[in-house]
Amino acid sequence: MSRLWRNRMQVFLAPGRVNLVGFARGIKPIQRFRQSGTCGQANAVSQWQVPLQMLEQMIGQVDDSFRRGAELRITLSNYFVRYGVIAPQPSLANPDELMAYAGFQMREIYGEHVDNWALSLGTWDPHGGTLCAAIARDLQVELETLARRHETLLVHIEPYLAAALDHWSKQLNxxxxxxxxxxxxxxxxxxxxxxxxxxxxxxxxxxxxxxxxxxxxxxxxxxxxxxxxxxxxxxxxxxxxxxxxxxxxxxxxxxxxPDESYPAPAHFPWIKRVDDRQHHA
Structure with a gap:
């Protein structure tokens, strides 16, 4: 088995829910476990404080041999994200100008709150524009710290809306x-x-x-x-x-x-059924 392949953990993080799914490395990754936990918000300083604590516990329970060096991919609930449309602008010359332009447009919508946010952009089209997503910079830092603490490789932090659009892009008109x-x-x-x-x-x-x-x-x-x-x-x-x-x-x-031909990703929210058996690492 190639050493370039890594185990993978995918997370869905929401104010009242955390989903964690693990896939064993290989040409066709095999789902090893699927866990879900619910949590309240009593006396929480921020919306993400309690679910982050739950995620910490869930990842900590994963076997060391699976967790260490594994990729960590996190999808954030839209409760944690602010969005904006970045209008088309053919005259932008480089990525720095694009980010400055996006920051300006988001500031027009949300004001000074943007100063405390980390921005990310979808695929840029000078004639079609793109979507911009913003999350609290403190949340980004805490997720990066959690990944290092558990010896995982944080591949990306992705907004739920962007993840869903990407997943079903080929089915949309x-x-x-x-x-x-x-x-x-x-x-x-x-x-x-x-x-x-x-x-x-x-x-x-x-x-x-x-x-x-x-x-x-x-x-x-x-x-x-x-x-x-x-x-x-x-x-x-x-x-x-x-x-x-x-x-x-x-x-x-x-x-x-979803439809039968293209199901939802395993870590996306799901309706828990009576016969849904959870497999733990």
């Missing part, structure tokens, strides 16, 4: 994308038209998901200038008890992900 990602108590909505990113929302569910999502879709449709009578909306909502109903005057047709 390139001409018009409406993509919705639902978590417990929150949803993200992102849209693009003719290869140009138009809008992104990351909002709390106040009372009724269906009503608030339809309202958001209507508003984004007006702002993006989309005039189609019927549009497909791709929805990934694993923590939702039942699918969103279709209809709505035939305007919005919900396409629910």
């Amino acid at each position: 390139d001409k018009q994308i409406w993509f919705v990602l639902v978590e417990s108590g929150r949803f993200c909505l992102v849209s693009s038209l003719d290869g140009v990113w138009r809008g992104v929302r990351n909002q709390r569910i106040v009372e009724n998901l269906e009503e608030e999502l339809l309202s958001a879709l209507a508003q984004e449709s007006i702002m993006s200038g989309s005039g189609q009578l019927t549009e497909q909306v791709y929805v990934f909502a694993p923590e939702l008890v039942g699918p969103l109903p279709d209809g709505h005057g035939s305007r919005w047709q919900f396409v629910h992900l």
